[in-house]
Structure formats: C-alpha cells, structure tokens
Amino acid sequence: xxxxxxxxxxxxxxxxxxxxxxxxxxxxxxxxxxxxxxxxxxxxxxxxxxxxxxxxxxxxxxxxxxxxxxxxxxxxxxxxxxxxxxxxxxxxxxxxxxxxxxxxxxxxxxxxxxxxxxxxxxxxxxxxxxxxxxxxxxxxxxxxxxxxxxxxxxxxxxxxxxxxxxxxxxxxxxxxxxxxxxxxxxxxxxxxxxxxxxxxxxxxxxxxxxxxxxxxxxxxxxxxxxxxxxxxxxxxxxxxxxxxxxxxxxxxxxxxxxxxxxxxxxxxxxxxxxxxxxxxxxxxxxxxxxxxxxxxxxxxxxxxxxxxxxxxxxxxxxxxxxxxxx
Amino acid sequence: xxxxxxxxxxxxxxxxxxxxxxxxxxxxxxxxxxxxxxxxxxxxxxxxxxxxxxxxxxxxxxxxxxxxxxxxxxxxxxxxxxxxxxxxxxxxxxxxxxxxxxxxxxxxxxxxxxxxxxxxxxxxxxxxxxxxxxxxxxxxxxxxxxxxxxxxxxxxxxxxxxxxxxxxxxxxxxxxxxxxxxxxxxxxxxxxxxxxxxxxxxxxxxxxxxxxxxxxxxxxxxxxxxxxxxxxxxxxxxxxxxxxxxxxxxxxxxxxxxxxxxxxxxxxxxxxxxxxxxxxxxxxxxxxxxxxxxxxxxxxxxxxxxxxxxxxxxxxxxxxxxxxxxxxxxxxxxxxxxxxxxxxxxxxxxxxxxxxxxxxxxxxxxxxxxxxxxxxxxxxxxxxxxxxxxxxxxxxxxxxxxxxxxxxxxxxxxxxxxxxxxxxxxxxxxxxxxxxxxxxxxxxxxxxxxxxxxxxxxxx
Numbered sequence: 001x002x003x004x005x006x007x008x009x010x011x012x013x014x015x016x017x018x019x020x021x022x023x024x025x026x027x028x029x030x031x032x033x034x035x036x037x038x039x040x041x042x043x044x045x046x047x048x049x050x051x052x053x054x055x056x057x058x059x060x061x062x063x064x065x066x067x068x069x070x071x072x073x074x075x076x077x078x079x080x081x082x083x084x085x086x087x088x089x090x091x092x093x094x095x096x097x098x099x100x101x102x103x104x105x106x107x108x109x110x111x112x113x114x115x116x117x118x119x120x121x122x123x124x125x126x127x128x129x130x131x132x133x134x135x136x137x138x139x140x141x142x143x144x145x146x147x148x149x150x151x152x153x154x155x156x157x158x159x160x161x162x163x164x165x166x167x168x169x170x171x172x173x174x175x176x177x178x179x180x181x182x183x184x185x186x187x188x189x190x191x192x193x194x195x196x197x198x199x200x201x202x203x204x205x206x207x208x209x210x211x212x213x214x215x216x217x218x219x220x221x222x223x224x225x226x227x228x229x230x231x232x233x234x235x236x237x238x239x240x241x242x243x244x245x246x247x248x249x250x251x252x253x254x255x256x257x258x259x260x261x262x263x264x265x266x267x268x269x270x271x272x273x274x275x276x277x278x279x280x281x282x283x284x285x286x287x288x289x290x291x292x293x294x295x296x297x298x299x300x301x302x303x304x305x306x307x308x309x310x311x312x313x314x315x316x317x318x319x320x321x322x323x324x325x326x
Numbered sequence: 327x328x329x330x331x332x333x334x335x336x337x338x339x340x341x342x343x344x345x346x347x348x349x350x351x352x353x354x355x356x357x358x359x360x361x362x363x364x365x366x367x368x369x370x371x372x373x374x375x376x377x378x379x380x381x382x383x384x385x386x387x388x389x390x391x392x393x394x395x396x397x398x399x400x401x402x403x404x405x406x407x408x409x410x411x412x413x414x415x416x417x418x419x420x421x422x423x424x425x426x427x428x429x430x431x432x433x434x435x436x437x438x439x440x441x442x443x444x445x446x447x448x449x450x451x452x453x454x455x456x457x458x459x460x461x462x463x464x465x466x467x468x469x470x471x472x473x474x475x476x477x478x479x480x481x482x483x484x485x486x487x488x489x490x491x492x493x494x495x496x497x498x499x500x501x502x503x504x505x506x507x508x509x510x511x512x513x514x515x516x517x518x519x520x521x522x523x524x525x526x527x528x529x530x531x532x533x534x535x536x537x538x539x540x541x542x543x544x545x546x547x548x549x550x551x552x553x554x555x556x557x558x559x560x561x562x563x564x565x566x567x568x569x570x571x572x573x574x575x576x577x578x579x580x581x582x583x584x585x586x587x588x589x590x591x592x593x594x595x596x597x598x599x600x601x602x603x604x605x606x607x608x609x610x611x612x613x614x615x616x617x618x619x620x621x622x623x624x625x626x627x628x629x630x631x632x633x634x635x636x637x638x639x640x641x642x643x644x645x646x647x648x649x650x651x652x653x654x655x656x657x658x659x660x661x662x663x664x665x666x667x668x669x670x671x672x673x674x675x676x677x678x679x680x681x682x683x684x685x686x687x688x689x690x691x692x693x694x695x696x697x698x699x700x701x702x703x704x705x706x707x708x709x710x711x712x713x714x715x716x717x718x719x720x721x722x723x724x725x726x727x728x729x730x731x732x733x734x735x736x737x738x739x740x741x742x743x744x745x746x747x748x749x750x751x752x753x754x755x756x757x758x759x760x761x762x763x764x765x766x767x768x769x770x771x772x773x774x775x776x777x778x779x780x781x782x783x784x785x786x
Contacts, residue, residue, distance in 0.1 A: 256485050284488035287511075326483070 003181040009151035010040045010116075010172065013158035014078065016188045018048045024162060025070060027054040028063055028080030028116075037082050038118060038177055064090035064115060068097050071111040071167075078162060084117035084171065085128035098167045099142035110166045114158070119147070120212050120263050121310055122175030124303035131300050132211075132264035137169045138241040138273070144193050145241040147171040149214035151182040153238060156191035164193060173212035196244035198251060202231035205320055206251045208274060209261040210237035213311055217261050220316035228317075230324060240270050248274060249281045256287035257323045261311050266294040288326035291319040345400055348393070348417045350410050353384055359411050360384045367399045367417070379417055380404070395419065482509040493518035520572015566660040577722045581636075582758040585717045586766040590777040592733060593748045598780045610678040614733065614750070615653075615707060617783070619677050621776035622728065623649055623670040624786045626703060629769040633702045635723040636760045643760060652701030652721060653681070657688050663721060664693060665701040674783070709733060714751040725760040728773075729753040750777070 004012070017024045030037055032045040032055040045053040056063050060081055067077035081087045087094070094115070101111045121130035137145045146161060146168060148154035154172070161168035199214075200221055209217040214236050221232040233251050237244065252258045258278065260271035271292040278290060293311045301309050353360060360382035367379050378390045379399070393399075400420035404410055480497035482490070486509055490497045493514060500517040502509035548561030563571070592614060599612050606612075626633040626649055635644040649670035652663040664687070666672070666680045687693055704721045709732040718729040731751030738747040752774070756766045776782050 283484045286484045287486070288483060 001183050001185050004151055004184050005178045005181050006148070006151045006154045006172070007038055007040055007177045009155040009182075009184050010158055011042055011044070012184065013155040013162075013188075014041065014044060015047070016155075016159060017076075017078070017162045018044065018052055020188070021076060021163070022052075023074065023076045024078065025052050025054060025075050026078050026080065027056050027066060027070075029056055029058055029082055031055060031080050036080065038174065040116075040172075041080070060086050060088075060090035061093055064093040064098065067113045067115070068093060068101075068111060071113040072101070072109065076112050076162060078114045078116060081115060081117045083125075083129050084119040084133060085131050087115070087117055090115075094137070094143070094169075095140055099140050101142075102166055103142060112163075112165050112167075114161045114164075114168045114170050116158075116170045116172060118174040118177070119171045120173045120175055121300055121306045122212060124306065127300075127302065130303075130306065132262070132295065134169075134171055134211075134240050135264055135269045135273075138243075138270060139268075142167070143241060144168040144239070145171070146193055146239045147173060147211040148238065149173065149176065149211055149236050151180075152184050152189070153191060153197075153236075155184055156189040157193070157238065159188055160190040160193055163190070168193065171211065175212040176215070179215070191238070194239045194242040194244055196238055196247040197236045198233060198247065199236045200232060200234040202233035202255070204231045204233075204255055205257040205259065205324055206233045206235060206248075206255045207259050207261065207316065207320065208235045208237065208248060208251075208271075210240065210270075211263065213261045213263050216311055216313045217316060219313035220320065223313055223317045224320055228321065228324075230320070232320075237270070243270075243273060243277065245277050245281065249278060252278050252290075253282045253285040256285050257326075258286075258290045259293060259316060259319050259323055260290065261293045261316055263295050263310060265297045266292055267297045269294055288323045291323050293319050345418050345420045346395070346397070347415045348379070348419060349413050350382075350416050351391070352412050353382075353389065357384045357412070359409050360389075362404050362406050362408050362410060362416075363388060365402055365404065365406055366390075367402065369399060369402055371399045373397060373399050373419070382410070391416075393417075480509055481507055482514075486511050486514055490514045516572060516575055519575055520568050564660070566662075570661060573722065574719055577719050580638075580722065581720050581725075583717070583720060583755050584758045584763060584766070585715075585753050585755045586763060586770055587715045588752050588754075588767070588770045588774060590750045590752060590774040591738065591747045592750050592777050593746075595777050595780045596733075596748050610675060610682050612674060612678050613681065615705075615730075616674055616678040616681060617777065617780070618728075618730070618773070619651055619653075619666075619669060619681075619705065620672075620674050620783065621773045622651065622703065622705065623672075624776060625769055625772040627670065628772060629765065631761045631765065632726045632756065632769055634725050634760060636725055636757050638759070646702045648702065650700050650702045652698075652704040652724075653684060654704055654706035654721075655684065655688060662693065662698060663701060663704055664697050665699065667700070704728070705730070709750070715753045718753060718755045720755055720757060725757040726766075726769075727755050729755070 014026060018026070026041060026044065028036075028041075031041040032050060032053050034055075035042040035045070041053065056066070063079050063081065064087075067079040070077040081090065098111055098113070098115070101109055119134070120132045123130075134145055134147060137143050144161070144164065144166060146157050147170075148157045158170060161170050200218065202221075202225075205224075207217050207221055214234075217234060221234050224230040224232050233255055235247060235251055260274050262270050264270065266272070269292070271294055275290045275292070278286070293316050295309055295311070298309075300306070350360060361384075362380055363383050364381040365379075366381065367373055367377075373379065373393045373396065375394070375396045376392045379393050381388060381390050383389075397419040399417050401418040402416070403414075403418065404416050410416060480500065481502060481504075482497055487497065489495075489511060490500070490509075495514050495517045497509060497514070500509050500513050501507075503513050504510050548559035551558050551560050595614065595617055599614065599617065602612055630645050631643065633646050633649055635646070637644055648668060650665045650667050651669040652665045654661060654663045664684045666677070666684075669677065669680075672680065687697075701721065701724060703724055704718075704727045706718050706727060707730040708716060709730045712732050714731040716729045716731065718727045720727050729752070731753070733748050733750040735746050736749040737744050738749070739745070740747075752770060754766055754770050
C-alpha cells in the first residue's frame, strides 16, 4: 500500500498492464522520452523499451488509427491524446472505426484498445485544454466511456479498461491529477465498467456526479449534512457509457429528490440523459423537479474566469436546498 | 401532424365504440400528405372490408385506399382535389355489425400507377397504430379528438400524485397549501383522512372533541376480524366522522392551541335567571347559556381579535364585523355546530329563543348546510354531561373557542368567611398566532365580569 496521487496511480496501472500482459503497448505524443506531458508515463520507456512505449508524431488521427490496426492484429494498445481538446483530429477514426468494428463484423472482432485523454478545467490552462466533452463520446454507440474520480478508482478502472475486449474512452480529470493522495494497494485491482458507486448513503436527496466534480459534490454533501441536517446520498457514476441506470434509479427512488452535477455543458449533457432515465423509470417516486448544476452552454472561458464556470459546493448546495424545499 | 397523434391516442382507448373514424394511413416513404384524386364511395354506402374508398396521389405514386372494415360510410370528410395529411379523418363509419377492424389497411398501388407506385406498395398503415377512433362530433376534418381521459389540472409532484392514487384521493378536490397552490403530501394525507371534506363543504363544522355518549352501545358495530392479540371488529367511518376527523386534524396541526382556564361564580346569575324565568313563565326559558352568549358578544366587541380569522398566507388578521356564535351540539349523528347569525344584535330573549329553535331542529334533525356556516366564535358546553376543564379544539377558520364545564357548588371565601357558591369552569382555547395569553385572560375576565355581576348586562 502506498499513498499516491492520481498521476502516480495511473502510472502504476500502466506499469501493471505492461508487466502482466505483453500485448499491451502505449502510444502517444511525448509519452516516451519526455514521459508524458503530465508524466503519467514516467519511467515506462526505460522499463519496457521503445517497442512497447511508442513516441508518435503530432498527429492524433494517426495515433488512434494506428491503435485500431494494432488492436486488430492482436495487441492491446493504450493511446494517449495529450488533451481531449485535440482528439477531434482523431474523431474520424473514433466514430468511423473504433466505435464500429464490433458491429461491422457482426460481433466477431472487437477492438481491445483504450484512448486516454486528460479532460476538464481547473488548472488555468489555455484554450482547447479545459473542455469536458464526454457527452459526445457517450452519445456515440459502441464506445465505453469512463472517468475516475480518485487515485484508487483511476488505477482500477484503467486496468479494467485495458483488459476489456472493446474500446474504452478513458477520461482523466486533470484537476484531480495531483489534487490529493489516496491509499492504492500494491496488488492490481479491477473495477467493472458500467457500475456506479454510492460513496455516501443517505435518505433525503441524491447527488449524482463524476470525475473532478465529485469533490465539489462531496463538499456540498458535507455542507448540507452539517448546516441543514440533511441526509445526503452521493453517487459517483464512474461510467458515462454504459450508464448504471439501476444504481441511479434505486437511489433516487429512495430519496425522491436529485441534483446532478457535471462540468460539461448542460445542453444534451450526461445530466440530461440521467434525468430522462429517472423520469422513464420512476416518475412516481419524484417529490421535486430534478436539478442540474453543470458548466454553462458557452465555450469554456479563458482561465481568469474558469472558477465562475465550474460548479462548486455552494452552487450545488443551493440547488439541493431548492429541491429539498420544493 | 399533432392532430394525428391525438387521434391515435384516442383510437387506442376507444376502438370498440361506434361510429368509427378512418384516418389517412401512413403511406410510407416519408410521405405526409396526399391529394384526393377520386372518392369512390358516397355517404350511406355499405362498404366491404378492403373495398377501395378513394384514390389518392402522393409525390410518388397514385394509390387506392381500401377500407379497413365493413360498415356504412356515414360521412366522407374529404373532397376530390383536396390535400389531406396523414392522420386526418377521411371517412366516418357507422355501426357495422362486424365491428372488429380488419388487419391494418393495406394500401395497394392503383392499377394505373406509374412504376414508382411499386415502391409505395409496402406502405401499409403502421401495425401498432389502430386507425379507428371514436367520433364524438365527426363534423369536420379538423374536429378535435374525443377527450379520452379527464386530466387533472391540480399541481402536484409525481410522488404526490401517486400517493393520491393509492389513497383514492381526487387531486382536483384537494386545496394545495404550497406555492402556487401546489398540493403537498400532507395535503393529500389530510384529504384522505377526511376524504369528502375538501369537496363537499362539510355538513357540520365540528369543534370540540365529541363528548362521550352517556350510553355505551352493547353491540360493537363493524365486521368481525382478528389481530395478533384476539378478535377485533372493523367499522368503516361514517361520513360525519370523516368530516370531523379532517377538520380536527387541520385545526389541531395548523393552530398552535393554548387553553386558558378560569372559573365564574354564577350564584347571583342563577338567582336572577330563575327569578326572570318565573316572571316570564319560561317564555322563552333563559338558560345560563343564554347569558353566557350575551356576555361573549359584549366581550367580543371589546376584544375583536377573538372574532377574527388568522390568514397565515396573506399574513393578516381578518376581523369580522359581524358576530355569529356557533354552538357545538352533540347529536345522534355526531357533533355539529349550528350558527346563530348576528348574535350580538340580539337581546337575551332573542338568544334564548334561538337556542330553543336549535334544540327543536336537533330533535327533528333539520339542519340546512347554511345553518352550519359562517360562524365567528364557537361555544361548546360539555357541562350538561359533567366535567370541569377541557381543551377544546378551535373551529377553523375561527381563532378561539369557549368550553364550559359543569357548574357545581363549591366552598369559596367571601370577605374572609367560607360560603357556598355555584361555580362554572371555563376553558378558552385560542390561536396563539393571533393573540397571546394575557389577552385571553383579559377576554375571559371580561366575560366572567358579566356573569358574576348580572346587573352589568343592563349597561350593554
């Protein structure tokens, strides 16, 4: 067991995977000699050599397209896109091939590959470096989309994603990269894709979030419990696709009230999908309208204003109080 | 094409009902409208299943539309040359002893169809959408669909609606206590407890808890049943019981009640009363109650807060400039509160006569709902049956209620010597939102002042 932040936990997962399965290869820009822009791939080139840790040109389409070929020929590529905002060059590969191989071959061939992408704001980055566009990928059939929220679940989810037989989009909330440390066991752990976790159980209201926003959500939960004496249940989605409808519905059926929090824009976001599923399944259990606290329907602001854009504990608690008072 | 949507919904509920409407089926290929080329049936024609009704032309082909069922084409809603949208009613059928709609109409390409017609062939009406509908007023193509279900206009969260369904409460009859009249869980529960209360403005606005009947029934009503500990009987609530229950719950859990207790020495009053009755030959018979009512009316003039309503939502006190005293009475059916109108303008005699009229009507069970409405202050007298102090529950929307106990002879001290006195216990419950204990004490004392010194009545 060791205390580590998310970057170290992800590095540990990649190290585990390269060690345990020699079909695993990493590819991406600056991941070898320079050890990754956030140093997630630190030491891996030294340890596993340049046939397993491959530096690529600045060409996202080639990175993802190359990974498709490697996966088809039996390897397990883990591609890194330096920032999720750069993936649109590769989106043709993602939409036209990555998401479709299983369906195109009527189930016979999958692409066991992972695309890792740092996402989200909160580190005062420049344009194209702060977006949260998980909804685009979750909207695309054939993709699994996951986002961890802590060092430990980041490592377990990445290991599971690498051993998965179908492609996984692995979003890394870079605001959490070095935000805090957590015990991560030495032994490899795996977390199922498509399962949410109830991280705090309560009776009055359900807060649903994922990724970096889990921290603000948990903080809001503490605030509500302490100052308002509200019994708060908090669900960490971990997986945006498939969405764990059962866990969501179970929790909201119990509390009758729900606030959904995410960093990405509200319109057609993950929150909208969650609301729809709740309404479809358990309308009769709702005591109040469901609220969404999300990024705004504008481009992510330049860094001086990013605090105003990102949901925080006060915004969440305020919405929760309105829902509770309905 | 929302009209079509409506009709399909209606059809789903009422396809068995005659007459039936036939709508232009979905012709496939994304075609939304068609022009009527030829109408092949006249009103009154008997039409067989699959017989062609009309020939229409779409962007792609000319097609003939067969009838989905057998019957009489009562009304043709379209004319040749007219453009019709998919889902519009084109023919209304009457009766047809064979009511069962055939398989959804197959649209056949017309004989003279161009090659493109072949493509339109698979365009059968969608299977899952019945193409018949009840025809409430099949007068125009755009006739609004039949209201299939009466939808509630009540404002309530889904969970509250579910609760109402479970408890059998009609939301439209529940007054909502939330913002914008929104109905809360509590509103529904209260309505369920009093069921009819919200709709039928209750007969008998109950007040104090019903005094126990003197004679306990020997046979317990209800149907026999069993619980864990032994045999039980279940008796459904009578309507008046439900009404009382709802009103009591509403009052007890809305109003912060405080009951103020005091006693009146009515020795002198009783003497005066007897003397007057002797003089008038009991016409009408003056009771202590008559005097008490008179005293209350006079006191209310000085303490108008007790003749008022507390409007929590409007954040105001509504003072009533009239005084209608309600008298809670125990009847065969249960507790009711007949109201004496403009009591403050009545003489003692008038009050006594009104009380007697109430007693008469109780005997004959002749109360109109009007007689039980509009009270501003209630008096409940359990004294006839016994008891001293009680905690009466206020009769909403009033703010106070006065309960009387049984007058009894008590030893008192007058100028240092023990004497016998006829003492009457008085319990005044008041709404502590509207006023405070000091005021209640003063108000009660004002009443007692008249009762203890009856000559004061001469002044007012």
